[in-house]
Amino acid sequence: MTTGCLTTLLTLTMVLSVVVSWLWYTAWNNGNINSDRRETALASILDRARDMSDDTAHALDVSAATDADALTAVIWQHTKAPTITYDESRREFTATTASSAMYNEKVLLPGGGPVKVTRCLVITYTRHPGTAWTPQVAERKDEACHPGTEISALVRLTQTHLASMHAKDLTRAAVQQRLDPNGTLQSYDVKNVVHTGDTVTLFILVSSPGTTVGQCYRFVRPAHGNNSQNPATAIAAPSC
Incomplete structure (x- = not known):
């Protein structure tokens, strides 16, 4: 070299x-x-x-x-x-x-x-x-928050469904059918629907799939027509 x-x-x-x-x-x-x-x-x-x-x-x-x-x-x-x-x-x-x-x-x-x-x-x-x-x-640990994260997503989805429904369809059976058409999700349990004046209040137990974690939510939306541009409000409640 x-x-x-x-x-x-x-x-x-x-x-x-x-x-x-x-x-x-x-x-x-x-x-x-x-x-x-x-x-x-x-x-x-x-x-x-x-x-x-x-x-x-x-x-x-x-x-x-x-x-x-x-x-x-x-x-x-x-x-x-x-x-x-x-x-x-x-x-x-x-x-x-x-x-x-x-x-x-x-x-x-x-x-x-x-x-x-x-x-x-x-x-x-x-x-x-x-x-x-x-x-x-x-x-x-992160696992402790996974059910709540899923519930939060389900609550937002519920708001979207409720906003698009006509007031006359806001009954316990109709809402349950809308949220869980096949009855297999086990994520929603519509406990009560109350029509009062210009509003409809719905109490729904929202659960994380595959767990025992659930949270009652109170959804409120106008009692006339549908309101897809302004989804139903949601707030956590201690029980349904």
Whole structure:
């Protein structure tokens, strides 16, 4: 091998070594940056949840409501948690919800961008005689929030169905048929339909398929025509 060829080979080896080292360092550095960004995003979820729980507790304190239905409505309005349960013996409400945040992922090659991270949160609101409502935020495994996520999607689908139905069809049997035409979904149980003046109120138990998790929802929509441009409102209720 001539001296020129050897020199060229050594030069190429050095260049390749520098490139490999740069790629390794860049990948390592990007990994650290992404890890920090992920942790920051996850921390922001907890920060928001604590602020939300404090605001909700304050709303419960100033509310004149005393019954479980009205208090559940207050919690729903502030948290939008798909499942809210009430333990009468402990006078404790439990709201379970998945909350997300975004961060920009740094990558070596094109293709990076926004990444969503999610935390499953359980927020309890407890009140003992003579005290204010006390909130507590805890994190659970993602599996604990899967039923609620499915219920939330089913509630939105229910709103769409109810909005497109004519008022005369808003009966218990007709709504049940519309939501579950074949009677095989086991996700909907229309408990009651009440026509009052200009509105129709429907109480429907919405359940996560394949689980024992269900949540009663109160749907309200106008009692005339259909209203596909303005879906029925929905709010969680302690029972149907």
